[in-house]
Amino acid sequence: MSTSRLVVVGASLAGLRAVEAARRTGYDGPLTLVGAEPHLPYDRPPLSKEFLAPAPQPPEPPTHRAEHSLRAELDVDLRLGTAATGVDTAARVLHLDDGRLPYTGLIIATGATARQLPNTPELAGVHTLRTVEDAHRVRAELDAGARNVVVVGAGFIGSEVAAAVRKRGLPVTVVEMAPVPLVRAIGEQMGSACARLHERHGTDLRCGVGVAGLEAGEGTDRVERVRLTDGSTLDADVVVVGTGAAPATGWLAGSGLEIDDGVVCDETLATGAPGVYAAGDVARWTNPAFGERMRLEHWTTTAEQGAAAARNALRPVEAQPFETVPYFWSDWYEHRLQFIGVPTAEEVRVVTGDTDSESFLALYRQGDRVVGALGLNERKLVMKFRRLIATRTSWRDGLDYVEGTR
Amino acid sequence: MKIHIDEDKCTGHGVCEAIREDVFEVGDDGVAHLITEELTEDMREDLQDACDQCPTQALRLEG
Ligand SMILES: Cc1cc2nc3c(=O)[nH]c(=O)nc-3n(C[C@H](O)[C@H](O)[C@H](O)COP(=O)(O)OP(=O)(O)OC[C@H]3O[C@@H](n4cnc5c(N)ncnc54)[C@H](O)[C@@H]3O)c2cc1C
Ligand code: SF4
Numbered sequence: 001m002s003t004s005r006l007v008v009v010g011a012s013l014a015g016l017r018a019v020e021a022a023r024r025t026g027y028d029g030p031l032t033l034v035g036a037e038p039h040l041p042y043d044r045p046p047l048s049k050e051f052l053a054p055a056p057q058p059p060e061p062p063t064h065r066a067e068h069s070l071r072a073e074l075d076v077d078l079r080l081g082t083a084a085t086g087v088d089t090a091a092r093v094l095h096l097d098d099g100r101l102p103y104t105g106l107i108i109a110t111g112a113t114a115r116q117l118p119n120t121p122e123l124a125g126v127h128t129l130r131t132v133e134d135a136h137r138v139r140a141e142l143d144a145g146a147r148n149v150v151v152v153g154a155g156f157i158g159s160e161v162a163a164a165v166r167k168r169g170l171p172v173t174v175v176e177m178a179p180v181p182l183v184r185a186i187g188e189q190m191g192s193a194c195a196r197l198h199e200r201h202g203t204d205l206r207c208g209v210g211v212a213g214l215e216a217g218e219g220t221d222r223v224e225r226v227r228l229t230d231g232s233t234l235d236a237d238v239v240v241v242g243t244g245a246a247p248a249t250g251w252l253a254g255s256g257l258e259i260d261d262g263v264v265c266d267e268t269l270a271t272g273a274p275g276v277y278a279a280g281d282v283a284r285w286t287n288p289a290f291g292e293r294m295r296l297e298h299w300t301t302t303a304e305q306g307a308a309a310a311r312n313a314l315r316p317v318e319a320q321p322f323e324t325v326p327y328f329w330s331d332w333y334e335h336r337l338q339f340i341g342v343p344t345a346e347e348v349r350v351v352t353g354d355t356d357s358e359s360f361l362a363l364y365r366q367g368d369r370v371v372g373a374l375g376l377n378e379r380k381l382v383m384k385f386r387r388l389i390a391t392r393t394s395w396r397d398g399l400d401y402v403e404g405t406r
Numbered sequence: 407m408k409i410h411i412d413e414d415k416c417t418g419h420g421v422c423e424a425i426r427e428d429v430f431e432v433g434d435d436g437v438a439h440l441i442t443e444e445l446t447e448d449m450r451e452d453l454q455d456a457c458d459q460c461p462t463q464a465l466r467l468e469g
Contacts (some may be wrong), residue, residue, distance in 0.1 A: 017458060026455070062463070214438055229454065302461050329419060329461070336417070379436045383420025387427060 004029050006313060007094055007101055010109035010248075011035025013299065014280025016064055017306030023074050027314050030103060033076050034094070036083040039132065040067055045096070045299055046159045047135040049331050052164035058139050061132050069188070084110070087255045089273035098326045105275045105313035108263055109306060111295060113283040114246035117152060120214045124224040127238045129157055130251060141238045145272030146170055150226050150236040152211050157329045158242030159194070162203045163332045172203040173234055180207055185328075187343040189364055190374050192335070195374075200334045204310035214239065243296055243339045247282045259285065262295040267321035269309045275358075279305035279312045283325070288323040290342055290371070298328040325389045338382045341389045343373035351402045352378065364397055370398035381405060407445045407469045409453055413437050415464035422456040422465060430456065438464070 006022055008345045013034050019033050035041070040063045051059060055341070068074045079096070086095040089107065094101045114128035129136050135241075142149075142165065150166045151158045154176035165172040174181075180191030203337045210229040214322070217224035226234045247262040257271050258264040264286035269277045269285055278285075280302040284295035296302075301324055312319040329338045335358065345364035353360030362379055364372030370393050376380030388398060409429070416437045422430040423438065426449065430438045445453065450467075457465040 018456065046440075064463070074441055183415070214441040216447035228419050241441075299461050307455075325420065327419075338419070380434060381421060381422050383432060384427075386420075 004104050005032070005102065006030070006105040006107070006310070007032045007103040008107045008109055008310075009034045009094065009360060010090055010111055010280065010282070011037065011041050011078070011080060012109065012111055012280070013041065013064070014109035014111065014302045014306035014309075015107070016041040018310040018336070019070070019074060019076050019107060019304045021307035021310040022314060025314055026064065027312055028075075029334060029403035031072070031074070031076050031203070032079060032103075034079045034082050034084055035095065036081070037131065037268050038081040039063070040080070041065070041134060042310050044130070047132065047159040048129055048164070051135050052139055052142060052161065053166055055142075060137070069314045073196075074176065075188075084251055086251060086253075087257075087276070089256055091275060092275060093204070098134055103275065103404075106277070107306075107313055107315075108271070108276065108278040108282060108308075109280045110248040110251070114241070114247050115243045117211060117214070117241050117243065120211075121216070123214055123216050123223040124221055125237055126214065128160065128241045128243065138238075138240060142168055142170065145189050145239040148235045149173070149240065150175060150234050151236045151240045151242055152226075153242035153244065154178075154195075154198075154205065155186070155242055155244060156182070156328070158240070159198070159332055160330060161240050161242060162198065165202065166201050166333065171204070173206060173236075174198065175209060175211060175228065175234070176205065176207045177210040178207065181205070185343060186339055186374055187345065187348060187364070189348045190343075190355070193360075194332075194378075195320060196356065197332060197335065221243075241344065245281065247284075247295065249282060263295075268312050268319040269305060269322050270319060272318070275313065279310040283309075285322065287326075288321050289325055292342070294326075296328075298326055300324075300327045321392075325386050327383075327386060335377055336379065338375045338379070339372065340368075340374075340382060340385050343372055348372075349399075351399065352381065354360070361402065363395075363402075365371075365395045368394050368396075407450065407462075409440065409445060410466045410468060411438050411440065412464045412466070416460075416463045417455075417462055417464075419461050420463065421459050425459065426452050429453070430451070435469045 114130040215225040263278040265285040308322040347365040359377035373385035418436040
């Protein structure tokens with residue numbers, strides 16, 4: 001085997017799947033997993049969903065594997081609570097806050113961190129949601145009986161937080177700069193269908209307006225009001241900022257690796273520096289399924305990329321392109337939204353149900369090809385399109401397929 | 407070799423079905439079902455993939 005020490009930086013989903021895959025391919029050399037958080041790899045999606053639901057005790061976010069299983073079964077040298085501070089790609093050495101680590105293969109899986117509101121003071125009651133600590137804080141605010149919750153950003157996390165707040169019967173306002181929620185993720189037409197979903201559940205959705213500032217209560221350091229760009233204000237005792245995530249690449253400054261909203265990789269997830277690969281939310285790679293460069297913040301892509309990067313790092317000569325049809329889901333109120341593929345389309349057509357009902361499927365067309373599918377409570381049908389899109393099914397055949405299932 | 411679906415955990419993402427549509431299918435009830443019991447050794451890698459990629463960790467490969 002050509003690699004004599006594989007090092008994985010970032011002990012979350014991508015990093016975990018990388019070490020698992022490394023062992024599964026038969027690699028039995030030294031394997032180190034470095035993670036800045038003090039926790040074992042844990043699952044983030046529940047943090048904005050089940051974790052916020054009312055319950056006597058907050059549920060523990062599921063860890064994927066017990067410590068013993070990682071250390072003993074997979075024989076991983078686990079370095080939790082340790083941050084990588086830089087990498088010397090010529091000498092093949094990773095710098096840590098407590099030392100240095102030579103590698104032959106390196107996988108960068110440092111994910112992303114929540115974006116903060118720019119130009120706002122640090123006030124109590126204002127939170128982002130990325131880590132288990134963040135989730136505990138948001139949950140504690142809701143438990144303490146928040147009166148006016150303002151969510152900034154109607155993306156997935158913001159929307160899920162809004163749904164969780166409504167489930168507790170508390171009032172919530174969502175402020176979104178774009179004309180509809182989720183524009184980047186699912187496009188404008190379907191974004192407006194999702195806006196109606198919020199409205200039907202009593203969420204006050206304000207689109208096309210941004211946050212101009214936050215104001216503390218008289219003589220306190222706790223948020224009391226949110227000032228909007230249209231001059232209006234909202235009362236708020238809790239603000240959750242869901243304005244997206246930025247790839248965690250700060251520690252790579254000066255490494256010579258190409259950084260452009262993520263670590264830039266080729267089709268095999270290779271960065272160009274010898275032995276260095278990237279995976280997960282931090283990686284921007286060319287996805288052969290669409291011939292586009294993308295950086296996804298999706299659970300399934302992250303899991304797949306972690307494994308693929310490890311296989312390629314261990315066998316660089318036989319490195320395989322990593323191709324995937326993106327998939328993400330989001331749970332709002334009692335509803336499951338699922339999106340497969342890419343949202344840039346010349347046409348979006350609703351093929352089952354209608355967007356004012358509780359379930360529908362919409363297909364996205366580029367040229368003569370189906371490139372995307374959005375389902376609301378269409379669990380049975382929607383995943384069929386993951387294969388159909390992967391095999392580059394034509395628009396006509398996609399429509400016929402749906403007809404045939406009726 | 408056997409695959410076990412924990413119906414309490416499965417929420418019907420269908421990731422398993424996208425990997426092996428000849429083994430898994432999400433039903434009208436919104437959870438995955440096995441459509442065959444005949445699992446062969448050459449499917450092992452795909453089935454392991456399905457277990458790893460199930461977002462709710464509802465799948466377990468035994469044997
Ligand atoms: C609240 C929430 C809800 C979500 N819900 C969904 C959903 O419903 N569906 C979906 O598809 N996706 C969802 N996601 C996205 C999904 O969780 C991510 O795609 C996934 O976590 C990415 O994993 P990752 O391993 O790439 O990065 P991350 O999970 O971001 O982990 C990166 C790890 O690297 C560590 N790290 C960073 N820098 C360093 C360093 N210099 N040295 C050492 N360690 C470092 C970090 O501390 C972190 O532990 C959600 C995400 C969040 C936050
Ligand atoms: S991937 Fe997991 S949650 Fe999804 S249908 Fe299959 S078993 Fe169920």
